[in-house]
Amino acid sequence: MQITAEFTEKAARHWTKERETKVTGGKDWLIKPSEGAAVLRAIGLLNSDASMPADAVRKFSQINHMLTLLRPVLEDLISRHEQIRVVDACCGTSYLTILLAWLLRKRWNKKACIVGIDSNARVIATSQERATALDLAEMVRFKAENVGDRPWDDIFTELFPDEAAGRPHLVLSLHACDTATDHAMAFAVNAKADAMAFAPCCHAELARKWKAVGDSKAEHPFNPIFQTPNIRRETAAHVTDTMRMLLLRSRGYEVTATEFVPSAHTVKNRLLLCQRRGQFLKSASAEFTGLKSALSGEGILLEELLT
Numbered sequence: 001m002q003i004t005a006e007f008t009e010k011a012a013r014h015w016t017k018e019r020e021t022k023v024t025g026g027k028d029w030l031i032k033p034s035e036g037a038a039v040l041r042a043i044g045l046l047n048s049d050a051s052m053p054a055d056a057v058r059k060f061s062q063i064n065h066m067l068t069l070l071r072p073v074l075e076d077l078i079s080r081h082e083q084i085r086v087v088d089a090c091c092g093t094s095y096l097t098i099l100l101a102w103l104l105r106k107r108w109n110k111k112a113c114i115v116g117i118d119s120n121a122r123v124i125a126t127s128q129e130r131a132t133a134l135d136l137a138e139m140v141r142f143k144a145e146n147v148g149d150r151p152w153d154d155i156f157t158e159l160f161p162d163e164a165a166g167r168p169h170l171v172l173s174l175h176a177c178d179t180a181t182d183h184a185m186a187f188a189v190n191a192k193a194d195a196m197a198f199a200p201c202c203h204a205e206l207a208r209k210w211k212a213v214g215d216s217k218a219e220h221p222f223n224p225i226f227q228t229p230n231i232r233r234e235t236a237a238h239v240t241d242t243m244r245m246l247l248l249r250s251r252g253y254e255v256t257a258t259e260f261v262p263s264a265h266t267v268k269n270r271l272l273l274c275q276r277r278g279q280f281l282k283s284a285s286a287e288f289t290g291l292k293s294a295l296s297g298e299g300i301l302l303e304e305l306l307t
């Protein structure tokens with residue numbers, strides 16, 4: 001979608017201070033409709049008359065909450081590197097990837113190489129079109145493939161052949177379904193990413209394994225959980241993310257788990273923020289093993305991917 005001068009004029013007229021405050025709640029968000037109308041229109045969050053539909057207000061708010069949490073990490077990377085390398089693993093139609101590129105260029109005037117990876121060729125084509133329409137194709141490039149099929153260096157060299165290669169400074173992965181989050185985590189750890197942020201979703205793997213334990217006749221103190229579908233599903237989601245946190249700590253990352261939007265917005269709102277410290281934490285490995293054996297001995301894919 002090409003952004004016309006006519007649209008830009010409409011947006012300037014539409015986004016009065018009063019209308020903007022209604023959408024942002026008066027918060028000092030990194031992206032405001034009055035400044036980012038073109039990019040918001042290109043990613044489908046503004047109508048052709050520059051207004052923001054109700055469901056887009058929710059998405060816009062989620063994105064801004066996420067960017068607020070990532071801001072200290074981004075500002076730190078920007079201050080330390082001349083050019084930053086960012087990966088969005090399982091990027092989908094790339095709301096975040098494109099907005100991040102836009103911010104890096106417009107707000108921070110920073111050079112960056114941003115890679116979006118997704119197994120779905122159709123969403124990758126849409127993402128590419130959006131980046132081109134916004135004149136961001138120079139700094140954002142996409143690849144349709146499974147995350148983890150190839151190491152980072154191969155992908156980066158293919159997409160940015162003229163740029164100096166090196167580890168990614170930041171890997172993001174938002175709402176990568178079920179074990180796709182494990183693939184994104186293993187990919188980032190193997191690439192020695194400096195910082196990482198994951199918002200996992202659709203945790204199905206461990207719940208499926210626990211169901212099999214509950215269905216077997218074996219006695220287990222957690223059978224009441226294993227045998228109750230919605231409690232099993234909820235508990236498995238929390239335990240899966242705890243196991244992920246421990247495995248990442250055991251591989252040298254400091255990890256914090258936080259909510260990235262108020263839970264009224266979405267239930268898929270856990271964000272694992274990780275910083276590479278380098279020192280592998282043996283106690284985290286022991287905690288992982290203890291948790292796994294207490295809960296039937298079933299583990300998660302990330303453990304296998306990291307060995």
Ligand SMILES: C[S@@+](CC[C@H](N)C(=O)[O-])C[C@H]1O[C@@H](n2cnc3c(N)ncnc32)[C@H](O)[C@@H]1O
Pocket residue numbers: 089090091092093094095117118119120123145146147173174175176177180183
């Ligand atoms: C729920 S969407 C999230 C998209 C985007 N990150 C967002 O937050 O809007 C999950 C995406 O993960 C992609 N995906 C799932 N498994 C994948 C894998 N193993 N490798 C790459 N992409 C994958 C799907 O194609 C889909 O686009």
